[in-house]
Amino acid sequence: RGINDNEPSCAFSPDNGVAAMAACYQRFDPAAYLQYNYTPPRADFERKDSIVPWKLACLHRAFTEGDVSGEVLVDIGSGPTLYQVLSACEVFNKVLLTDFLEVNRQELRRWLQDEGGCNMDWTPYLQHVCKLEGRRPSAWMEKAAKLRQAIADILPVDVHSPQPLAPDALPSGGADCLVSCFCLESVSPDLPAFTRALGHIGRLLRPSGHLLLIGALGESYYFGGPGVKIPVVPLNEGQVCDSLKESGFTLIRLEVYTLPQDMRVGVDDVTGVFFAKQRITLN
Numbered sequence: 001r002g003i004n005d006n007e008p009s010c011a012f013s014p015d016n017g018v019a020a021m022a023a024c025y026q027r028f029d030p031a032a033y034l035q036y037n038y039t040p041p042r043a044d045f046e047r048k049d050s051i052v053p054w055k056l057a058c059l060h061r062a063f064t065e066g067d068v069s070g071e072v073l074v075d076i077g078s079g080p081t082l083y084q085v086l087s088a089c090e091v092f093n094k095v096l097l098t099d100f101l102e103v104n105r106q107e108l109r110r111w112l113q114d115e116g117g118c119n120m121d122w123t124p125y126l127q128h129v130c131k132l133e134g135r136r137p138s139a140w141m142e143k144a145a146k147l148r149q150a151i152a153d154i155l156p157v158d159v160h161s162p163q164p165l166a167p168d169a170l171p172s173g174g175a176d177c178l179v180s181c182f183c184l185e186s187v188s189p190d191l192p193a194f195t196r197a198l199g200h201i202g203r204l205l206r207p208s209g210h211l212l213l214i215g216a217l218g219e220s221y222y223f224g225g226p227g228v229k230i231p232v233v234p235l236n237e238g239q240v241c242d243s244l245k246e247s248g249f250t251l252i253r254l255e256v257y258t259l260p261q262d263m264r265v266g267v268d269d270v271t272g273v274f275f276a277k278q279r280i281t282l283n
């Protein structure tokens, strides 16, 4: 079936939402997902109003304005993507990538081992972040080497578990910083589950640690592969802020990007993207 097939792949009832969502993700296709979201025409570095430079700029600013520091950064729900840690690896010398699916962890391992077979060329992303850092774009190979050096492990994660990572995954004090992009709202059956998952990952942080959260606004589904229609919790800015507060975070900054009409191409019904920087205050 094509990506626009309207048959829902994951129908669930209120009492088994998390289990049904996990079953849905068994059909997730990393190569298709990368193609739908991270290659042209959707991912376009030339357009001034493109989402990709906006996202990379949000992350670059967050890691360079001086309040985020430490040893260990964890990316929650990495999927098959790396853009979300390109700025982080300049600040943290231990980066942990995580995902629920082995197929995604394998995709990340292929990039890490640099022996070919990857479904994505991250060079344009590396070059763009080098530009943001005031370096020449040809420094992208050094940056790729720095990221490979910083990635300490690629681990399983489940944000619906009160203990999302294995007990020995983090130092006893917790992580210094978390990043999570397009994960919580696209793996939760409803808003309460989204908020609970925020609480679960918040408890991975040391006191006053930071969370950088990027997510979809107004999205009710996306295609995780041909005919793999995955339901998403449609969020608005107010709900994001309320859930963060309820989960023990203090918001530092919220930025919102509205998708231009021609970027709405059928692989999802996302209308906007938020970037939220916050500190945990209840740990």
Ligand SMILES: C[S@@+](CC[C@H](N)C(=O)[O-])C[C@H]1O[C@@H](n2cnc3c(N)ncnc32)[C@H](O)[C@@H]1O
Pocket (backbone or CB within 6 Å): 022, 025, 028, 076, 077, 078, 079, 080, 081, 084, 099, 100, 101, 104, 157, 158, 159, 160, 180, 181, 182, 183, 186, 187
């Ligand atoms: C929409 S993708 C986001 C991928 C990537 N972070 C990005 O920015 O594109 C959502 C990811 O969440 C993962 N996932 C699914 N269920 C999960 C769970 N219970 N806990 C954590 N991650 C989960 C999926 O395997 C998938 O890689």
Ligand SMILES: O=S(=O)(c1ccc2c(c1)CN[C@@H](CF)C2)N1CCSCC1
Pocket (backbone or CB within 6 Å): 037, 038, 041, 042, 043, 044, 051, 052, 055, 182, 183, 186, 216, 219, 222, 232, 259, 263, 268, 270, 273
């Ligand atoms: O970076 S995005 O905003 C983006 C990137 C990833 C995703 C979405 C959006 C929305 N659906 C998510 C499903 F969880 C995944 N982007 C959408 C416009 S073109 C480039 C990719």
